[in-house]
Amino acid sequence: MERLDREADKWLAQLQPLDTQLEDDLERAKDDPAFFAERFLTFRPYSYQIAVLIDKSKRITVRMSRQAGKTTTIAVRAIWFAATHPRTLSLIVAPSLRQSMIMMDRVQGFLYAMKTQDRKALIGKIQRTVIWFKNGSQMVALPCSPNLLRGYTAHQVLIDEAAFFRDDEVIFYNVLYPMMATTNGTLIASSTPWGKDSVFYKINSHPEISKGWSKHYVPWQACVKPNGPIEPSFIEEVKQVTPIERFRREYDAEFVEDEDSYFPQDLITKCIDPDLAMIDESAILAFHRR
Numbered sequence: 001m002e003r004l005d006r007e008a009d010k011w012l013a014q015l016q017p018l019d020t021q022l023e024d025d026l027e028r029a030k031d032d033p034a035f036f037a038e039r040f041l042t043f044r045p046y047s048y049q050i051a052v053l054i055d056k057s058k059r060i061t062v063r064m065s066r067q068a069g070k071t072t073t074i075a076v077r078a079i080w081f082a083a084t085h086p087r088t089l090s091l092i093v094a095p096s097l098r099q100s101m102i103m104m105d106r107v108q109g110f111l112y113a114m115k116t117q118d119r120k121a122l123i124g125k126i127q128r129t130v131i132w133f134k135n136g137s138q139m140v141a142l143p144c145s146p147n148l149l150r151g152y153t154a155h156q157v158l159i160d161e162a163a164f165f166r167d168d169e170v171i172f173y174n175v176l177y178p179m180m181a182t183t184n185g186t187l188i189a190s191s192t193p194w195g196k197d198s199v200f201y202k203i204n205s206h207p208e209i210s211k212g213w214s215k216h217y218v219p220w221q222a223c224v225k226p227n228g229p230i231e232p233s234f235i236e237e238v239k240q241v242t243p244i245e246r247f248r249r250e251y252d253a254e255f256v257e258d259e260d261s262y263f264p265q266d267l268i269t270k271c272i273d274p275d276l277a278m279i280d281e282s283a284i285l286a287f288h289r290r
């Protein structure tokens with residue numbers, strides 16, 4: 001946290017007075033993330049994405065179909081929050097290194113598509129896993145490894161693919177919750193469903209645990225064109241070629257176990273190693289060609 005304060009002071013010291021129009025727009029954007037997305041990121045969210053962006057609850061769960069726009073929504077919310085809330089830390093967490101990199105690529109895609117003038121006014125430094133904003137805010141993306149995550153104090157924690165965490169009880173309650181103890185921070189857990197022996201299942205469906213959570217549920221019917229990005233013909237095709245349990249899980253966004261899977265889903269989740277990067281296949285091929 002000390003380092004965050006030092007860096008924040010450094011960027012704040014360099015902050016130039018903003019152009020009046022930019023300042024007005026930023027002020028409006030503070031309470032209107034959909035306006036922020038359109039004005040600064042040239043991105044028009046669908047209505048179910050706006051619902052997540054404007055949700056002021058402290059605990060938010062987002063259960064959506066595959067390809068509904070989960071990663072995109074988290075990326076936009078993280079940028080909006082950092083840009084309009086000075087001196088805050090937004091932490092983005094994903095099950096693996098690869099998935100946190102995908103998230104950061106999405107964030108960077110938005111930042112590099114901004115008008116140069118806006119980007120220069122708002123963004124200090126863009127690195128692979130960390131982004132500095134000139135208002136002293138910081139965005140960090142990490143895989144869900146307890147070793148990497150410990151030690152942060154966050155104002156907003158955004159989790160992508162929350163159903164796929166190994167040791168998720170430890171990650172949620174021993175690592176992520178304490179980060180927000182002093183900040184009254186917001187926790188957003190977004191995912192397509194997976195196993196029932198998971199925190200993500202409980203915050204969506206457990207009669208007691210789910211009570212404290214604001215819930216967003218978006219099955220495929222709610223996110224086909226023109227209301228979302230999915231082509232209706234794609235859904236027809238997937239229905240033909242996908243086992244029914246998997247379709248209900250991935251597109252109806254229901255918690256359904258595979259009838260004929262060899263390994264239980266929760267065992268598969270336990271095997272995800274957050275620290276492993278994808279193997280570079282070209283390196284293997286080059287090795288065998290030698």
Ligand SMILES: Nc1ncnc2c1ncn2[C@@H]1O[C@H](COP(=O)(O)OP(=O)(O)OP(=O)(O)O)[C@@H](O)[C@H]1O
Pocket residue numbers: 044045046049064065066067068069070071072073192229
């Ligand atoms: N509001 C939007 N307008 C246009 N395209 C969008 C919008 N939101 C998302 N998309 C597009 O939809 C596609 C899926 O988005 P995204 O990767 O965020 O979905 P996802 O739910 O995270 O997918 P997955 O289940 O594979 O992780 C991407 O090509 C993205 O650019």
Ligand SMILES: [Mg+2]
Pocket residue numbers: 070071072160
């Ligand atoms: Mg995604």
